Amino acid sequence: xxxxxxxxxxxxxxxxxxxxxxxxxxxxxxxxxxxxxxxxxxxxxxxxxxxxxxxxxxxxxxxxxxxxxxxxxxxxxxxxxxxxxxxxxxxxxxxxxxxxxxxxxxxxxxxxxxxxxxxxxxxxxxxxxxxxx
Amino acid sequence: xxxxxxxxxxxxxxxxxxxxxxxxxxxxxxxxxxxxxxxxxxxxxxxxxxxxxxxxxxxxxxxxxxxxxxxxxxxxxxxxxxxxxxxxxxxxxxxxxxxxxxxxxxxxxxxxxxxxxxxxxxxxxxxxxxxxxxxxxxxxxxxxxxxxxxxxxxxxxxxxxxxxxxxxxxxxxxxxxxxxxxxxxxxxxxxxxxxxxxxxxxxxxxxxxxxxxxxxxxxxxxxxxxxxxxxxxxxxxxxxxxxxxxxxxxxxxxxxxxxxxxxxxxxxxxxxxxxxxxxxxxxxxxxxxxxxxxxxxxxxxxxxxxxxxxxxxxxxxxxxxxxxxxxxxxxxxxxxxxxxxxxxxxxxxxxxxxxxxxxxxxxxxxxxxxxxxxxxxxxxxxxxxxxxxxxxxxxxxxxxxxxxxxxxxxxxxxxxxxxxxxxxxxxxxxxxxxxxxxxxxxxxxxxxxxxxxxxxxxxxxxxxxxxxxxxxxxxxxxxxxxxxxxxxxxxxxxxxxxxxxxxxxxxxxxxxxxxxxxxxxxxxxxxxxxxxxxxxxxxxxxxxxxxxxxx
Numbered sequence: 276x277x278x279x280x281x282x283x284x285x286x287x288x289x290x291x292x293x294x295x296x297x298x299x300x301x302x303x304x305x306x307x308x309x310x311x312x313x314x315x316x317x318x319x320x321x322x323x324x325x326x327x328x329x330x331x332x333x334x335x336x337x338x339x340x341x342x343x344x345x346x347x348x349x350x351x352x353x354x355x356x357x358x359x360x361x362x363x364x365x366x367x368x369x370x371x372x373x374x375x376x377x378x379x380x381x382x383x384x385x386x387x388x389x390x391x392x393x394x395x396x397x398x399x400x401x402x403x404x405x406x407x408x
Numbered sequence: 409x410x411x412x413x414x415x416x417x418x419x420x421x422x423x424x425x426x427x428x429x430x431x432x433x434x435x436x437x438x439x440x441x442x443x444x445x446x447x448x449x450x451x452x453x454x455x456x457x458x459x460x461x462x463x464x465x466x467x468x469x470x471x472x473x474x475x476x477x478x479x480x481x482x483x484x485x486x487x488x489x490x491x492x493x494x495x496x497x498x499x500x501x502x503x504x505x506x507x508x509x510x511x512x513x514x515x516x517x518x519x520x521x522x523x524x525x526x527x528x529x530x531x532x533x534x535x536x537x538x539x540x541x542x543x544x545x546x547x548x549x550x551x552x553x554x555x556x557x558x559x560x561x562x563x564x565x566x567x568x569x570x571x572x573x574x575x576x577x578x579x580x581x582x583x584x585x586x587x588x589x590x591x592x593x594x595x596x597x598x599x600x601x602x603x604x605x606x607x608x609x610x611x612x613x614x615x616x617x618x619x620x621x622x623x624x625x626x627x628x629x630x631x632x633x634x635x636x637x638x639x640x641x642x643x644x645x646x647x648x649x650x651x652x653x654x655x656x657x658x659x660x661x662x663x664x665x666x667x668x669x670x671x672x673x674x675x676x677x678x679x680x681x682x683x684x685x686x687x688x689x690x691x692x693x694x695x696x697x698x699x700x701x702x703x704x705x706x707x708x709x710x711x712x713x714x715x716x717x718x719x720x721x722x723x724x725x726x727x728x729x730x731x732x733x734x735x736x737x738x739x740x741x742x743x744x745x746x747x748x749x750x751x752x753x754x755x756x757x758x759x760x761x762x763x764x765x766x767x768x769x770x771x772x773x774x775x776x777x778x779x780x781x782x783x784x785x786x787x788x789x790x791x792x793x794x795x796x797x798x799x800x801x802x803x804x805x806x807x808x809x810x811x812x813x814x815x816x817x818x819x820x821x822x823x824x825x826x827x828x829x830x831x832x833x834x835x836x837x838x839x840x841x842x843x844x845x846x847x848x849x850x851x852x853x854x855x856x857x858x859x860x861x862x863x864x865x866x867x868x869x870x871x872x873x874x875x876x877x878x879x880x881x882x883x884x885x886x887x888x889x890x891x892x893x894x895x896x897x898x899x900x901x902x903x904x905x906x907x908x909x910x911x912x913x914x915x916x917x918x919x920x921x922x923x924x925x926x927x928x929x930x931x932x933x934x935x936x937x938x939x940x941x942x943x944x945x946x947x948x949x950x951x952x953x954x955x956x957x958x959x
Contacts, residue, residue: 287748287751287752289752289755289756290748290751290752290755293752293755293756293758293759294755296759296762297755297758297759297762300759300762331744378797379747379748379750379751380747380750380751380753380754380755380789380793381751383755383758
């Protein structure tokens with residue numbers, strides 16, 4: 276399976292780095308951003324397949340960032356990472372075009388599954404887009 | 409204290425109502441009575457007055473007729489004719505035929521000698537000389553004379569009428585004796601009732617006719633002295649226990665006074681009856697007013713207590729909701745703060761686990777220990793996660809929602825909250841949950857509050873050592889989900905049972921319970937379209953049954 280490129284967006288450095296380390300160990304190409312703004316900047320310069328986006332961040336929060344991402348690159352898949360066990364913010368995210376949501380603390384295997392699914396959808400959509408060109 | 413407030417209120421309203429109803433009633437009764445009394449008394453007085461004037465007229469008429477008769481007789485016959493006793497007798501018979509009131513008739517010359525006499529006392533009176541009698545001078549002076557009643561030579565009550573006749577140069581007198589019974593008959597026709605009386609007095613206040621009750625002729629009458637009356641006089645005089653109404657009227661032809669006495673109680677008896685009737689009616693009205701006031705006040709108060717209770721209930725539900733909202737925010741904050749470091753901890757532990765897969769670490773003699781340690785970290789991190797997620801779940805409940813709810817799952821979650829508490833107190837929680845229970849549309853967080861409240865109460869009721877049984881099932885019609893929560897606590901007495909859903913009702917010590925939990929739970933369940941009932945037996949425990957509609 277080809278490697279896919281992940282962007283982790285979370286203001287909690289330790290958490291972000293631990294996740295990144297673990298994903299890298301699973302042969303995933305992964306980058307990190309500590310804020311929504313930084314994430315958008317990075318998206319301008321690099322291509323990512325899936326963005327994992329924390330809902331609750333200082334400054335630009337997850338939902339706002341999601342809107343901006345979807346405006347900029349509609350085909351980038353986003354998985355919301357929520358600290359609340361709130362179905363609402365997850366659902367709100369999905370209404371705005373997120374692929375799915377997971378709750379913190381997250382079992383890495385679950386996250387991997389979701390990432391894979393999101394990647395597959397992106398691939399399908401890219402394929403579809405190419406065919407229609 | 410609350411009862412005291414209501415009792416005071418009850419008195420205030422009742423007394424005010426009674427007072428304001430009674431005042432007009434009493435005024436009405438008094439005004440009616442006095443008007444009626446006035447009108448009736450006037451009427452009665454008027455009747456007596458009319459009677460007095462009427463009798464006076466009758467007496468005057470009688471006396472004037474007699475005088476006129478005698479004057480006519482004297483002037484149409486000569487002295488010579490009348491001195492003949494046979495002639496006089498004939499004339500007397502004619503006069504007597506018209507009126508049987510004459511006793512005798514006599515002709516007297518100016519010396520006082522009886523010239524002729526016709527009557528029953530011929531032998532006694534024929535030879536009598538009247539020159540020294542007081543009336544003899546009076547008739548010579550005034551021409552016509554009516555005497556007072558006197559007994560005379562015959563000791564029979566009578567009075568005389570004498571007229572003086574001047575014929576050429578000599579005067580003579582025609583004198584007739586009149587039976588005073590006739591006067592008595594005229595006078596006696598005046599009394600009205602059974603105890604009424606009527607009599608004549610002369611100017612010396614001596615009786616001229618015999619009254620019906622007490623008193624003899626020519627003595628003073630039993631009543632007060634009216635002999636000086638001029639015209640008409642009415643007076644109410646109470647002697648002893650008996651009130652008496654007097655009407656006195658002066659006779660025109662003679663200085664006599666007709667006195668009519670009535671017992672006012674007799675003609676005024678209808679007035680007295682009216683007095684009693686009015687009294688009775690006002691008493692009846694009074695009792696109706698009192699009964700009515702008491703009844704309506706009771707109704708008003710009942711309604712008031714009910715609405716007070718309802719208001720207290722809704723106030724407390726609101727207070728409770730805002731309290732829960734604040735608590736929810738706090739819980740969310742705390743959970744979130746714990747959640748983030750927890751995420752880091754579990755990720756770091758995960759990373760360590762990943763690293764243990766590496767070759768060189770595998771050779772470590774403590775590999776087993778590391779693995780064990782990490783597993784424990786992960787296990788306990790997971791425990792904390794459960795707690796924080798539960799807290800967040802609790803925080804999320806603030807807005808009422810309607811979603812598909814698995815009642816069993818909600819119950820399990822509640823039990824999860826209280827398991828530890830129950831374990832410390834050695835309380836077993838038995839679950840008999842129907843596995844095929846359908847879902848229903850409801851508010852899971854509110855249901856959770858209700859269940860938690862009942863479970864908390866159950867734990868408090870048991871105290872130590874006991875069993876709480878949770879049971880869920882579908883009712884027979886498949887229209888309702890039923891949740892039963894039973895405890896083996898001391899139970900609730902029959903008297904208290906109907907009150908337990910009232911706001912502020914609590915069996916817990918002061919300060920321990922607000923008495924609101926069950927009342928709020930009850931209103932929550934009703935809001936969700938269900939019912940909440942309680943069953944309890946002292947010594948055996950209590951069972952709460954919540955039925956929710958399947959939607």
